[in-house]
Amino acid sequence: xLKELGRGLLTTFKMVIDGPVTTQYPEEKREVRxxxxxxxxxxxxxxxxxxxxxxxxxxxxxxxxxxxxxASENSDEERxxxxxxxxxxxxxxxxxxxxxxxxxxxxPTEAIVLxxxxxLSFTDRHDAIYxxxxxxxxxxxxxxxxxxxxxxxxxTRSVPEMKDPQD
Amino acid sequence: MDWTxxxxxxxKALVLVFTLLIGFGYLTYYERRFLALLQSRLGPNxxxxxxxxxxxxxxxxxxxxxxxxxxxxxxxxxxxxxVITMVPSIVIAAVIPWGPSVNLFGRDITQSVANINxxxxxxxxxxxxxxxxxxxxxxxxNNKYAMMGGxxxxxxMISYELTLGLSMVMVILLGNSMSLVEIxxxxxxxWFILFQPVGAIIFWIATVAEVNRHPFDMPExxxxxxxxxHTEYSGMKFALFFMAEYQKMIVVSAILAxxxxxxxxxxGVDSFPWLGPLYMFIKIFILxxxxxxxxxxxxxxxxxxxxALGWKILLPLALAVVFITAVGIxxxxxVNPWLMWLTPILSLFAGWIATLMVDRTIRxxxxx
Numbered sequence: 001x002l003k004e005l006g007r008g009l010l011t012t013f014k015m016v017i018d019g020p021v022t023t024q025y026p027e028e029k030r031e032v033r034x035x036x037x038x039x040x041x042x043x044x045x046x047x048x049x050x051x052x053x054x055x056x057x058x059x060x061x062x063x064x065x066x067x068x069x070x071a072s073e074n075s076d077e078e079r080x081x082x083x084x085x086x087x088x089x090x091x092x093x094x095x096x097x098x099x100x101x102x103x104x105x106x107x108p109t110e111a112i113v114l115x116x117x118x119x120l121s122f123t124d125r126h127d128a129i130y131x132x133x134x135x136x137x138x139x140x141x142x143x144x145x146x147x148x149x150x151x152x153x154x155x156t157r158s159v160p161e162m163k164d165p166q167d
Numbered sequence: 168m169d170w171t172x173x174x175x176x177x178x179k180a181l182v183l184v185f186t187l188l189i190g191f192g193y194l195t196y197y198e199r200r201f202l203a204l205l206q207s208r209l210g211p212n213x214x215x216x217x218x219x220x221x222x223x224x225x226x227x228x229x230x231x232x233x234x235x236x237x238x239x240x241x242x243x244x245x246x247x248x249x250v251i252t253m254v255p256s257i258v259i260a261a262v263i264p265w266g267p268s269v270n271l272f273g274r275d276i277t278q279s280v281a282n283i284n285x286x287x288x289x290x291x292x293x294x295x296x297x298x299x300x301x302x303x304x305x306x307x308x309n310n311k312y313a314m315m316g317g318x319x320x321x322x323x324m325i326s327y328e329l330t331l332g333l334s335m336v337m338v339i340l341l342g343n344s345m346s347l348v349e350i351x352x353x354x355x356x357x358w359f360i361l362f363q364p365v366g367a368i369i370f371w372i373a374t375v376a377e378v379n380r381h382p383f384d385m386p387e388x389x390x391x392x393x394x395x396x397h398t399e400y401s402g403m404k405f406a407l408f409f410m411a412e413y414q415k416m417i418v419v420s421a422i423l424a425x426x427x428x429x430x431x432x433x434x435g436v437d438s439f440p441w442l443g444p445l446y447m448f449i450k451i452f453i454l455x456x457x458x459x460x461x462x463x464x465x466x467x468x469x470x471x472x473x474x475a476l477g478w479k480i481l482l483p484l485a486l487a488v489v490f491i492t493a494v495g496i497x498x499x500x501x502v503n504p505w506l507m508w509l510t511p512i513l514s515l516f517a518g519w520i521a522t523l524m525v526d527r528t529i530r531x532x533x534x535x
Contacts, residue, residue: 001526008464012205022209 037099037114042136048144051111053158054087058103066096078147083158090132108159179280191413192222198459205463234402244307249407252300256414259293262286263421264348266431266443286347298324301396308399316395319385326477327376333485334370337363337492338426351430358429365514367427374419381462424450484521488514
């Protein structure tokens with residue numbers, strides 16, 4: 001009996017020596033895993049053009065019907081993305097989204113990527129609908145903002161040459 | 168009688184009451200932090216530096232909570248029960264000596280509110296009063312869970328009080344006095360835990376059962392009877408029960424320190440009397456830490472086994488150890504002072520036999 005009782009005391013005391021495992025959340029944050037599926041980000045090419053071509057494949061793949069895309073025509077004077085069309089409206093309802101990542105899989109241009117931001121909060125149901133402005137990646141430098149005026153005949157191909165994904 | 172005596176008593180009583188009240192606040196903090204450490208957590212650390220103001224936040228929350236009185240409760244008793252539980256837990260601390268007497272403003276002041284010559288009896292009698300509050304709370308709530316909790320609690324406290332009393336008898340024999348100051352002074356040659364280790368352990372087990380702490384917290388066994396006797400209590404009335412429980416923890420630790428661990432004695436306490444309260448504080452702190460550690464480690468024992476342990480193991484063991492102590496003292500007086508050391512050896516042997524018997528009972532296959 002004494003042996004068992006002593007072992008119980010030792011077990012808990014070992015925890016004191018090992019120290020707490022708590023992460024003090026708002027102050028210190030844990031690194032997310034490489035494949036973590038957080039808030040979506042709409043990516044850009046290096047020259048600032050949007051990768052999204054407004055094809056709505058993500059909306060079609062979405063099992064929760066959280067994505068709404070509306071496409072418009074590109075022109076060489078007002079170019080948002082390579083190819084014919086771009087997404088003039090891109091909305092994700094974060095209350096519906098289940099973070100399955102199917103949109104990421106469906107995207108032909110790797111435009112939509114699930115990032116590592118998991119701190120989503122809103123106080124209103126309307127705030128839960130993330131628009132293109134919030135989702136779109138920031139431009140690397142101010143002169144690369146879309147729409148851009150480009151030389152005609154350069155950006156004819158809407159889907160880029162793809163490589164095998166590296167994780 | 169001189170009016171300054173009254174003033175002295177009033178000041179000492181006020182200091183004691185406020186120390187216990189603040190001590191209660193910080194004991195909850197200490198318990199939560201240490202328990203968290205034992206469970207690989209951090210515990211409350213947000214309110215104030217390192218969470219030191221947590222008890223204040225808890226107090227504010229409890230004061231502002233809505234107080235419910237069940238419609239069919241016996242209102243007067245329902246109201247009085249927390250008070251009856253609370254008062255003895257403070258009053259009992261009156262006889263505990265916190266240090267040797269000090270000389271202040273040209274008068275000798277003892278560091279206890281009342282130095283009465285039957286201090287141990289006082290402790291016993293006040294400790295028994297606390298059970299009334301719990302029983303009355305359980306009964307007046309008009310709730311079967313509260314009633315069960317109250318009944319369990321009273322049965323448990325009455326059972327373990329016998330053991331508690333017997334282990335106090337050992338101290339009275341060893342110290343040859345009932346006054347707590349004289350018992351402490353008698354430990355100058357060696358703490359009583361050295362002469363009577365089994366007595367100290369029995370006393371500790373009995374006090375843990377007295378204050379309804381783990382692993383003997385039957386009256387509050389959540390899985391069985393909700394919150395026991397304070398199921399129907401909320402707000403400040405609940406806080407009073409809570410306070411009573413934690414103050415009893417402090418007080419029984421202080422009593423254990425006084426009776427077995429040399430009380431306020433420690434190196435240099437004669438030249439610096441103010442070290443007395445500090446030594447008491449350290450001893451109480453360690454004893455409370457052990458209580459919390461035990462809470463984190465051991466499961467609650469079943470109710471019938473609790474009663475069996477009290478009546479079939481601890482009571483006979485305590486009786487045997489009282490006998491051994493008496494024989495040891497007699498032999499030391501009549502034959503040779505060195506025979507005093509027969510007491511710890513023989514009582515440890517008795518304690519070993521008791522654990523063997525518990526072992527045998529637990530391992531029996533058909534022991535339901």
